[in-house]
Amino acid sequence: MAVFALTDLPSALPDYTPVLGLDLGSKTIGVAISDHSRAIASPLELIRKTKFTEEAEHLFKRMKERGATGIVIGLPVNMDGTEGPRCQSVRAFGRNLLRLNPDIPIAFWDERLSTAAVQRMMTDEMDLSRARRAELVDKMAAAYILQGALDRLGYAA
Numbered sequence: 001m002a003v004f005a006l007t008d009l010p011s012a013l014p015d016y017t018p019v020l021g022l023d024l025g026s027k028t029i030g031v032a033i034s035d036h037s038r039a040i041a042s043p044l045e046l047i048r049k050t051k052f053t054e055e056a057e058h059l060f061k062r063m064k065e066r067g068a069t070g071i072v073i074g075l076p077v078n079m080d081g082t083e084g085p086r087c088q089s090v091r092a093f094g095r096n097l098l099r100l101n102p103d104i105p106i107a108f109w110d111e112r113l114s115t116a117a118v119q120r121m122m123t124d125e126m127d128l129s130r131a132r133r134a135e136l137v138d139k140m141a142a143a144y145i146l147q148g149a150l151d152r153l154g155y156a157a
Contacts, residue, residue, distance in 0.1 A: 022074065
């Protein structure tokens with residue numbers, strides 16, 4: 001398999017299988033998962049970054065446990081639509097995942113302002129402390145990214 005345009009991703013996936021969403025931070029990877037109908041994204045976990053192969057093995061294990069068949073990775077596009085060094089790093093992460101497991105369909109989704117939106121929601125609506133927000137923001141951002149991709153694909157009810 002390879003990297004797919006988001007709109008082409010569903011054709012590479014078996015029906016009624018979940019998809020993982022990833023938010024790659026500098027120190028952590030936020031992980032979210034969709035339901036089987038791909039209508040709802042939920043935060044799953046936070047992976048502390050250590051070595052790439054360990055992170056990848058953890059992701060593959062989680063995919064197997066949950067029956068997930070594809071990955072949507074948040075792409076940190078600049079506000080003007082250009083791609084900078086962070087985008088290059090995220091794309092390299094996707095390519096490296098494919099080197100270890102070429103059968104996983106991957107798509108990237110523009111994540112502009114996802115972390116800011118999640119931070120605002122956790123502050124304004126959920127009234128969470130700074131420490132609790134720091135603990136949750138990456139996996140919540142992963143769910144926000146994945147939900148945006150699912151909505152774009154028309155899976156929402």
